[in-house]
Amino acid sequence: MEVKVSRRAHFNAAHRLFRQDWTEQKNDTVFGKCNNPEYHGHNYELIVSVTGEIDKETGFVMDMKVLKELIREKVENALDHKNLNTQVPEFKHLNPTAENIAVVIWNRLRPHIDHNKRLEIVLYETPRNFVTYSG
Numbered sequence: 001m002e003v004k005v006s007r008r009a010h011f012n013a014a015h016r017l018f019r020q021d022w023t024e025q026k027n028d029t030v031f032g033k034c035n036n037p038e039y040h041g042h043n044y045e046l047i048v049s050v051t052g053e054i055d056k057e058t059g060f061v062m063d064m065k066v067l068k069e070l071i072r073e074k075v076e077n078a079l080d081h082k083n084l085n086t087q088v089p090e091f092k093h094l095n096p097t098a099e100n101i102a103v104v105i106w107n108r109l110r111p112h113i114d115h116n117k118r119l120e121i122v123l124y125e126t127p128r129n130f131v132t133y134s135g
């Protein structure tokens with residue numbers, strides 16, 4: 001019997017979406033306000049879900065204390081109040097779109113979750129815009 005357990009988390013971060021190899025006009029057309037050269041912030045909401053069998057002894061799919069600490073250490077400490085473009089190594093040559101941030105978060109957490117369990121990341125960049133990545 002498989003169950004999905006989820007933990008909600010939050011971080012604030014600044015970013016800028018642009019491509020060096022594009023003209024200013026093309027960057028403005030494609031990325032709009034997210035191409036502000038002085039960066040801008042978002043309040044990111046994150047839902048981390050782990051799906052797997054319930055452990056017969058504990059009754060847990062995953063100990064939520066462990067998941068909470070993992071998110072704190074690998075996601076919040078790394079991304080909260082950071083400039084994603086300049087302070088987070090994964091985005092040195094990768095646009096910090098919601099899509100790419102979700103993939104980076106998944107990659108950071110995946111090695112620390114039991115290999116027989118599935119990991120899903122839902123990332124809200126605004127209350128209405130969100131992306132899902134599950135590997």
Ligand code: NI
Binds near residue numbers: 015033034040042
């Ligand atoms: Ni933005």
